[in-house]
Amino acid sequence: MKDINEIVASLRVHGAVESYPRLQGLQYFRRLNDFIENTCNENIEEINDRNNSRNKEGEITPQRLLELNEGKKYKSFQNFIRPSLLITLCSFIEDVFTNRINSDKELKKKFNNLPKEKIGCINKANNFLVNNGFVELNNIEGITYVYEMYLIRNRFVHNKGEATKKIKEMQKKYDFTIEKNKILLGEKFIENYIAHLEKFAVEVAKIIYVKKSRFSKFQKDKSYIGDIK
Incomplete structure (x- = not known):
């Protein structure tokens, strides 16, 4: 059963999606993650219970070895799927920023003419929007969290999950470990991270997108057509 905090979060996200359709993905991430984690954990627990009931403590049998191996498969799947979800979440919040730019011809032209920089796309898009009138983005708390998630995401995408000194220092802040130099x-x-984005993405959308009217299909400002498709 959902606790009150989850119910409130769900209602908040639903309302935000109604007002800012670009946030649509927010309403699925929590359910997807819960389904994957709960399914894996339930299977691991079932295997452990079955294993304990069939074998005396410390006794090794072929059946027990098979079941232990099966449990490891679920653990391996969790270690595989979590980085995949992280990459998806980072792509989502990046899209929230860049779609606002791409849906406006003038902003898109300016953005595409920027010199190439050794800076992540999310950083670049945020800085660009701030410099082009959306200065209220500077007042939103939580951008550092998003940037650091990108640093971890990049290690999986480009470096097979290998940790750096900076990543190791971040262990104090986030729920991950380093084993054999792998995250x-x-x-x-x-x-x-989902809980963070459920608040952060909404605050960003309030600043850079026009709120969609519940009583009209069309927006007067055509530059926001990318948000209402």
């Missing part, structure tokens, strides 16, 4: 995301890592 292993913890069970709460994705859940925590």
